[in-house]
Amino acid sequence: MTQLKITEVALRDGSHAMSHQYTVEQVRNITKGLNAARVPYIEVAHGDGLGGSTIQYGLSKTDELKLIEAAVEEADFSKIAVLLLPGIGTIQDLKEAHRIGAKMVRVATHVTEADVAKQHLETAKNLGMETVGFLMMSHMAPVDKLVEQAKLMESYGADTVYAVDSAGAMLPYEVSEKIKALRDALTVNIGYHAHNNLGLAIGNTLAAIEHGATRIDGSVRALGAGAGNAQTEVLVAVLEKMEVETGIDLYKMMDLAEEVVAPIMQTTQEITKDSLTLGYAGVYSSFRLHAERAAKKFNIDSRDILIELGKREIVGGQEDMIVDVAAELAQKNQVTV
Ligand SMILES: CC[C@H](O)CC(=O)C(=O)O
Numbered sequence: 001m002t003q004l005k006i007t008e009v010a011l012r013d014g015s016h017a018m019s020h021q022y023t024v025e026q027v028r029n030i031t032k033g034l035n036a037a038r039v040p041y042i043e044v045a046h047g048d049g050l051g052g053s054t055i056q057y058g059l060s061k062t063d064e065l066k067l068i069e070a071a072v073e074e075a076d077f078s079k080i081a082v083l084l085l086p087g088i089g090t091i092q093d094l095k096e097a098h099r100i101g102a103k104m105v106r107v108a109t110h111v112t113e114a115d116v117a118k119q120h121l122e123t124a125k126n127l128g129m130e131t132v133g134f135l136m137m138s139h140m141a142p143v144d145k146l147v148e149q150a151k152l153m154e155s156y157g158a159d160t161v162y163a164v165d166s167a168g169a170m171l172p173y174e175v176s177e178k179i180k181a182l183r184d185a186l187t188v189n190i191g192y193h194a195h196n197n198l199g200l201a202i203g204n205t206l207a208a209i210e211h212g213a214t215r216i217d218g219s220v221r222a223l224g225a226g227a228g229n230a231q232t233e234v235l236v237a238v239l240e241k242m243e244v245e246t247g248i249d250l251y252k253m254m255d256l257a258e259e260v261v262a263p264i265m266q267t268t269q270e271i272t273k274d275s276l277t278l279g280y281a282g283v284y285s286s287f288r289l290h291a292e293r294a295a296k297k298f299n300i301d302s303r304d305i306l307i308e309l310g311k312r313e314i315v316g317g318q319e320d321m322i323v324d325v326a327a328e329l330a331q332k333n334q335v336t337v
């Protein structure tokens with residue numbers, strides 16, 4: 001079996017849970033620990049990828065290039081990766097990230113829109129970077145559509161194509177079916193990224209591995225959007241019991257989680273009613289905090305906003321709809337009172 005390679009996403013996906021307030025010191029300390037534990041890849045960026053620091057997505061406390069630079073300085077084993085959503089991040093952002101030492105880029109699109117990744121993947125390849133096509137909200141596409149879009153990513157030069165369960169909405173049989181179909185249709189590596197909103201992140205990740213995924217995401221202490229991702233140290237322990245080699249030092253990951261990451265988290269990671277609603281309704285995990293703020297502002301139940309967003313199939317890039325939906329629901333409530 002090809003060795004499984006884990007990408008740690010707490011310094012990118014976890015940026016959502018940290019309201020994009022990471023400091024250089026926090027990034028240095030976490031990277032130091034991940035590097036010592038021999039995690040192959042560490043993703044660092046705003047939660048919405050390069051260029052994500054905006055009023056729409058949330059302003060970063062620290063310029064992400066400074067965070068990436070700090071991570072590159074601390075990592076002599078781990079490779080630093082960045083995420084880029086075409087339309088939010090630009091080719092210029094990509095070149096800048098590469099110049100300061102990013103070795104891998106994950107170009108993320110909605111699951112039916114792989115074609116917008118072409119120029120970013122091609123540019124990254126020309127720069128000599130490792131390339132990943134990251135198909136978000138994979139639960140929304142039937143198997144044949146996912147395969148079609150993954151093939152596009154492969155044709156643009158992606159070394160790996162991920163099925164991304166952005167909403168943490170997929171059930172184990174869906175993961176098995178989708179990963180198997182990708183494995184059968186593609187020659188490049190297959191990856192899987194989970195969110196734990198339905199409590200299935202580790203189980204779904206194991207289903208993905210069983211059906212051929214060799215690139216897997218995790219976040220230490222589950223520091224990711226919504227209820228977080230597959231918790232890296234838990235995943236490493238489970239895989240060790242299954243005799244699947246990750247190359248990661250379990251004790252070092254546990255110590256990092258407990259001593260460095262837990263103390264800086266804004267809240268303990270758990271499946272709250274809103275995280276659970278994300279998975280139940282199939283809504284982007286990064287929408288949780290936006291929906292909670294809108295609910296407070298309009299004095300309505302955040303779960304109603306999330307359910308409505310799910311019904312309308314609102315996807316990443318449409319964050320402004322969260323406030324629109326909240327305002328509409330508040331108005332409806334007034335009419336019916
Ligand atoms: C908004 C980008 C998103 O957080 C990427 C990701 O991790 C996902 O879709 O799960």
Ligand SMILES: [Mn+2]
Nearest residue numbers: 013166193225
């Ligand atoms: Mn994610």
